[in-house]
Amino acid sequence: MQTPYYYYDLTLLERTLDAACLASRPYGYCLHYAVKANADPVLLRRISARGLGADCVSGNEVERALECGFSPSSIVYAGVGKSDREIEFALRHDIFCFNCESLPEIEVIHDIACRLGKVARIAIRVNPNVDAHTHHYITTGIEENKFGVYLSDLDRVVNAVSEMPRIRLLGIHFHIGSQITDMSVFRGLCLRAREIQSRLHARGVVLPHINFGGGLGVDYEYPDEHPIPDFRAYFDTFSRFFEPAAGQQVHFELGRSLVAQCGTLIARVLYVKEGERRRFAILDAGMNDLLRPALYQAYHKIENLTSTLPALKYDVVGPICESADCFGKEVALPATRRGDLIAIRTCGAYGEVMASRYNLRDLPGTIYSEEGIFPCKI
Ligand SMILES: *Cc1c(COP(=O)(O)O)cnc(C)c1O
DSSP, X not given: OOSSEEEEXXXXXXXXXXXXXXXXXXXXXXXXXXXXGOOOHHHHHHHHHTTOEEEESSHHHHHHHHHTTOOGGGEEEOOTTOOHHHHHHHHHTTOSEXXXXXXXXXXXXXXXXXXXXXXXXXXXXXXXXXXXXXXXXXXXXXXXXXXXXXXXXXXXXXXXXXXXXXXXXXXXXXXXXXXXXXXXXXHHHHHHHHHHHHHHHHTTXXXXXXXXXXXXXXXXXXXXXXXXXXXXXXXXXXXXXXXXXXXXXXXXXXXXXXXXXXXXXXXXXXEEEEOSSOEEEEESOOTTTOOHHXXXXXXXXXXXXXXXXXXXXXXXXXSSSSTTOEEEEEEEEEOOOTTOEXXXXXXXXXXXXXXXXXXXXXXXXXXXXXXXXXXXXX
């Protein structure tokens, strides 16, 4: 198989889905998968077959979710910049709910619903001003972010919505950030959600649904020790600190935590270059294949699948003309040679979906395995 390619361990995906479903079931929570983390049809079909809903952030994601077996009545659709075409597409397919991020957006949805003779079900995405304490590029729930309706604006938006006959307000929605491993952040979200909900209840606004978004983190440093996130601790936190109203359905939108560990980017070493102070392992994969290190300074564990020699330190870099095209600095690897296979771990989320053709490079390929072991070891 030509490198670079994404290698997906479908057995681990299934085990991860088992764990998430098992941990949420006692509470009757409704799980959606955040398609933006990985929109690969093979993975999507596995996930829809388990009865999860889909959380989409574009019209094309809604279309992909429908193609891959998600029922329209399980699809939620978020995003600060939904276009008229995207809204019309989702309305025509009668998706479950638009998660709306501003009043101007709700007005456009209402206009389009009137024109189509439809009723749009919506939830208001509230910016709860809870700091996720994660990288600032993936923090979305504080007031300096573009996401959601600010608390100070919520009453005005709710009043305006009550005047729109073709909008049905189902609930409120949150998503405060990603790669969150500190459960006290989710506890903070629960407490804030309680306040907001009782404020709305006091005004006679009944919310049959509430959606806490996603954001549960994974262990990038020790993927073998922690291949499956602690879904039990995550859902237990919500069950302890948020008591739903009578008959209220609680929703989640998990992305990274479901798919990150099952994906690995496999690349080959093109050259080893001895610098003055550094030694470079130059791969045939670059930031166009995996953007996270360049975009977020993200750490990924890197392994040499071929060599068993004593370790040396390498800067592991790609072929692209950008200094950010670097997967790791001073990485200890067994002495590495041209042709060795390299595994970049924990790439199942926000990996393949962000691949581009920058430098007119080919898009990475994909391999799926039920075996749970890397290709060179098969
Ligand atoms: C990205 C996103 C998610 C998923 O986030 P993860 O950190 O991958 O779990 C869920 N909901 C919304 C609205 C999102 O934008």
